Amino acid sequence: xxxxxxxxxxxxxxxxxxxxxxxxxxxxxxxxxxxxxxxxxxxxxxxxxxxxxxxxxxxxxxxxxxxxxxxxxxxxxxxxxxxxxxxxxxxxxxxxxxxxxxxxxxxxxxxxxxxxxxxxxxxxxxxxxxxxxxxxxxxxxxxxxxxxxxxxxxxxxxxxxxxxxxxxxxxxxxxxxxxxxxxxxxxxxxxxxxxxxxxxxxxxxxxxxxxxxxxxxxxxxxxxxxxxxxxxxxxxxxxxxxxxxxxxxxxxxxxxxxxxxxxxxxxxxxxxxxxxxxxxxxxxxxxxxxxxxxxxxxxxxxxxxxxxxxxxxxxxxxxxx
Amino acid sequence: xxxxxxxxxxxxxxxxxxxxxxxxxxxxxxxxxxxxxxxxxxxxxxxxxxxxxxxxxxxxxxxxxxxxxxxxxxxxxxxxxxxxxxxxxxxxxxxxxxxxxxxxxxxxxxxxxxxxxxxxxxxxxxxxxxxxxxxxxxxxxxxxxxxxxxxxxxxxxxxxxxxxxxxxxxxxxxxxxxxxxxxxxxxxxxxxxxxxxxxxxxxxxxxxxxxxxxxxxxxxxxxxxxxxxxxxxxxxxxxxxxxxxxxxxxxxxxx
Ligand SMILES: Nc1ncnc2c1ncn2[C@@H]1O[C@H](COP(=O)(O)OP(=O)(O)O)[C@@H](O)[C@H]1O
Ligand SMILES: [Mg+2]
Numbered sequence: 001x002x003x004x005x006x007x008x009x010x011x012x013x014x015x016x017x018x019x020x021x022x023x024x025x026x027x028x029x030x031x032x033x034x035x036x037x038x039x040x041x042x043x044x045x046x047x048x049x050x051x052x053x054x055x056x057x058x059x060x061x062x063x064x065x066x067x068x069x070x071x072x073x074x075x076x077x078x079x080x081x082x083x084x085x086x087x088x089x090x091x092x093x094x095x096x097x098x099x100x101x102x103x104x105x106x107x108x109x110x111x112x113x114x115x116x117x118x119x120x121x122x123x124x125x126x127x128x129x130x131x132x133x134x135x136x137x138x139x140x141x142x143x144x145x146x147x148x149x150x151x152x153x154x155x156x157x158x159x160x161x162x163x164x165x166x167x168x169x170x171x172x173x174x175x176x177x178x179x180x181x182x183x184x185x186x187x188x189x190x191x192x193x194x195x196x197x198x199x200x201x202x203x204x205x206x207x208x209x210x211x212x213x214x215x216x217x218x219x220x221x222x223x224x225x226x227x228x229x230x231x232x233x234x235x236x237x238x239x240x241x242x243x244x245x246x247x248x249x250x251x252x253x254x255x256x257x258x259x260x261x262x263x264x265x266x267x268x269x270x271x272x273x274x275x276x277x278x279x280x281x282x283x284x285x286x287x288x289x290x291x292x293x294x295x296x297x298x299x300x301x302x303x304x305x306x307x308x309x310x311x312x313x314x315x316x317x318x319x320x321x
Numbered sequence: 322x323x324x325x326x327x328x329x330x331x332x333x334x335x336x337x338x339x340x341x342x343x344x345x346x347x348x349x350x351x352x353x354x355x356x357x358x359x360x361x362x363x364x365x366x367x368x369x370x371x372x373x374x375x376x377x378x379x380x381x382x383x384x385x386x387x388x389x390x391x392x393x394x395x396x397x398x399x400x401x402x403x404x405x406x407x408x409x410x411x412x413x414x415x416x417x418x419x420x421x422x423x424x425x426x427x428x429x430x431x432x433x434x435x436x437x438x439x440x441x442x443x444x445x446x447x448x449x450x451x452x453x454x455x456x457x458x459x460x461x462x463x464x465x466x467x468x469x470x471x472x473x474x475x476x477x478x479x480x481x482x483x484x485x486x487x488x489x490x491x492x493x494x495x496x497x498x499x500x501x502x503x504x505x506x507x508x509x510x511x512x513x514x515x516x517x518x519x520x521x522x523x524x525x526x527x528x529x530x531x532x533x534x535x536x537x538x539x540x541x542x543x544x545x546x547x548x549x550x551x552x553x554x555x556x557x558x559x560x561x562x563x564x565x566x567x568x569x570x571x572x573x574x575x576x
Contacts, residue, residue, distance in 0.1 A: 052418050053418065054417055054418060056574075074420055077420045080418070082415070082418040084411050084414050084415060084418075086410060086411025086414065087410060087411050087412070088412055088414075088415035089412055089415075090336075090410065090412040091407075091412075092340045092403075093336065093340060094339075097336070097339055098336075101332060101336040102415075102416075102419065104328075104332040105329075105332060105416060105419035105420070106419055106420060107325075107420065146415075149415060
């Protein structure tokens, strides 16, 4: 459905050049649900805007739904749906009118556009709001309307730019339910961006991590976590002398760069924490070190990001807010 | 430039027009504004001695086309403003991803403003006829066509400006404020330029609106073959060509 090679995009901002996207290669097969994960400013929106023909790339090529984004933008537009980062419905217009207009934009007859508008109103549970203006809707309702606008023409490929950002947990779950149902019922191919780790982790079958305009990891959440982060074993000991000895013992179980200590706490990165913990405790016992507490934790995508960039995604989130 | 273009233009036009009848108060203001000019400013001209131009026509013959051109300046500016709001809000982006024709997007929006201008024109003329305005039907019709061409050009220029003003929009507000008044004052729209100093008349000669105003006056008096009609038509076509080229180009370059 999507084949991109070497996509880049520069912006000129006051005599400086911003390299928003520095070379994206991406292939997405039909029927997949792919999440693009990255901190604010990573280039997620710019990438999506190139793939959806809103922005011409500075260099590189891509075919989307079988059409070249530069040579045949009209062909691409007719075959995709796009839900942008901002709200799609105009402030002066009524909810249902905007949906009908959207159908007309795709060349549907007036009668067909009417039918589709009602169909997506029902689908996204917006029927009672049909005569309202978008400004009077709640955040979650507005986002559902945005998605409805992207679905009027029943695209086989749907792009969603941060569909859940800024919503309360209930509305986020709600939006996700609609996205997943869409996929289950119609087999729609979905490419979405998010900077919420948990979403990428639990919802998508494939996660593409981007940072500074480049793809830095690509795979299932489970594989990324296994390959790039690993489990963690954390123990605490009595005093600094014990810490030093515990670190020495840990060196026999985990790779040298997988061991860290802080005060009386020692951390080990290992492929399988459930197996490593008993082994480590036995080794400590043999070395005469008494562990006070012990725990294991599975990695998150944040640990993956940390391992790849030395930064955490949550820091970026806090800085941007 | 075919059936699809016409259909897309109609789609945009009906989207833009739908909210108009739902806002009776807004409609009242839109229709009231030219009437204010007609009744508060018009009598000043009518009362000024030695006024009324050549041929001893009623001053209304001179004044009515002027008001219409003035209205025709503000409509396209509004269209640009609305586009800017939608640009910042995100709804324009949503429509840009559909196969909707880019030029139709501009033309449909301007046509909506023109529909309102038409309603204003009908109202003004209907009220001016009893005051002494002589209605040359074919001339008025031709004059409105000329205004439509001019208005589409202005609208497209205003769209290009709106797109260039992203993301804040300051540029748009600045330029429209800066450009509107000289265009208006230097066109002889409300007062004749004939009595002004030479430098002012020279400046007016560089203002495309001047030619439109003069062409409208000739047409509204039924003088189809006057030279100003030709100049006005050329001026309107030049503005339309430049506007559409610039507007469509900035849409293509990405918003
Ligand atoms: N229209 C633009 N003009 C200038 N810079 C831009 C523009 N759009 C995006 N950028 C810059 O490109 C970078 C990537 O932005 P974006 O793709 O929006 O990131 P994300 O969606 O991942 O938060 C940022 O540094 C941003 O400031
Ligand atoms: Mg973004």
